[in-house]
Amino acid sequence: MVSDDINLYTNSVDKFVDKLWVIGIFAFGTTQAFQCLKNSQIKYNKINWL
Structure with a gap:
């Protein structure tokens, strides 16, 4: 469960x-x-002014 949350978090941060x-x-x-x-x-x- 915790690892899934971490994966979700890292994915959203990457995006x-x-x-x-x-x-x-x-x-x-x-x-x-x-x-x-x-x-x-x-x-x-400048070219025009010359």
Whole structure:
């Protein structure tokens, strides 16, 4: 009985960690993408001003 509870707990923790991992990667990826977009826009604007 106790081992079943422990297994359930570890499984839910593993799933939670997986979700956090995915969310973390997604958030990091989007911020990187926005950063790249911002940088390219700045470069583009500089080229237009020249």
